[in-house]
Amino acid sequence: MNSSSKIIAIKAFSDNYIWAITNNKSLALVDPGDANVCINFIERHQLKLDAILITHHHPDHTGGIEKLRSYCQKLQWPITVYGPKNENIPFNDVKLIEKDTVNLANLNISLQVIDLPGHTAGHIAYFSNKEDEPALFCGDTLFSGGCGRLFEGSPQQMLNSLTKLVNLPESTKVYCAHEYTQANLKFALTVEPENQVLVDYSQRVNELRAKQQATIPTSIKVEKQINPFLRSHEPTVQASAMQFDNNAQASTIDTFTVIRRWKDQF
Ligand code: ZN
Ligand code: FE
Numbered sequence: 001m002n003s004s005s006k007i008i009a010i011k012a013f014s015d016n017y018i019w020a021i022t023n024n025k026s027l028a029l030v031d032p033g034d035a036n037v038c039i040n041f042i043e044r045h046q047l048k049l050d051a052i053l054i055t056h057h058h059p060d061h062t063g064g065i066e067k068l069r070s071y072c073q074k075l076q077w078p079i080t081v082y083g084p085k086n087e088n089i090p091f092n093d094v095k096l097i098e099k100d101t102v103n104l105a106n107l108n109i110s111l112q113v114i115d116l117p118g119h120t121a122g123h124i125a126y127f128s129n130k131e132d133e134p135a136l137f138c139g140d141t142l143f144s145g146g147c148g149r150l151f152e153g154s155p156q157q158m159l160n161s162l163t164k165l166v167n168l169p170e171s172t173k174v175y176c177a178h179e180y181t182q183a184n185l186k187f188a189l190t191v192e193p194e195n196q197v198l199v200d201y202s203q204r205v206n207e208l209r210a211k212q213q214a215t216i217p218t219s220i221k222v223e224k225q226i227n228p229f230l231r232s233h234e235p236t237v238q239a240s241a242m243q244f245d246n247n248a249q250a251s252t253i254d255t256f257t258v259i260r261r262w263k264d265q266f
Helices: 035-045 065-074 155-166 181-191 196-210 218-227 235-244 252-264
Strands: 004-010 016-022 024-029 048-053 080-084 095-097 101-104 111-116 126-127 136-137 173-178
Touching: 004 035, 016 035, 016 101, 016 173, 024 035, 035 048, 035 065, 048 065, 048 101, 155 218, 155 252, 181 196, 181 235, 181 252, 196 218, 235 252
Parallel strands: 024 048, 048 080, 080 095, 136 173
Antiparallel strands: 004 016, 016 024, 101 111, 111 126, 126 136
16 A cells, blocks of 8 residues: 555454545445445545445445445445456446456555455455555455355365465555454364464464454465465475375365365364
8 A cells, every 4th residue: 555545444244344445535445245334434534435346246245336336426426346357246337357457546556456266256356566565455265364265166276366365475464354363263273283373373363352353454474374275285284184184185285175175164
């Protein structure tokens, strides 16, 4: 992000985060699943909504589009909805594919589009590589300590998608769409009980959650050290996967496949 803009979480439903990108005048919303909490935010901070960015088609990410759009139209605010080309998104004005750029002129921000099939077939992320603080809006692909369920993609697709994210700068702040961290870390600790960075991180997360504070954003640097789904190449993770499933080989893809299945039933 640039120095004049900031990113604020708007809580929705039980554990969703709708990300607000704002310079105190203009506003862009990422995955507004619920219009009412957004309208509340807009009016409380006296902002002008001019862009909606969608990562994938699930209703907890898209449910607010229609109402926000007509809210803007009533106020005669021009509004643009951005979303993945390969998914059916209501009122999708600009259909995006890998390497497209979204220019939010009013916010002086440009975002790169990254294709991330796995959770859904057409899932995308938005990446800003500006100045000293790169930021990633990755929907339901990467969570702190976990990754999205494979509703429409194969383990290999998801592994490829996560590998793209691992290759972003380590300082990248990761704005995921759910507060799933605590449950994810319970599983991560089962896979890697001896990972001291994970043990320490888990303790910090428990402290934050006890005070009902957000654990998001996380960072690529942290996730590489603690997230089992980014660590399928590690011998410790491979050993755990083989213990869970004797048929698994000591390969990255086998390990990823097994721990994704294991987490589904955890
Ligand atoms: Zn989803
Ligand atoms: Fe979701």
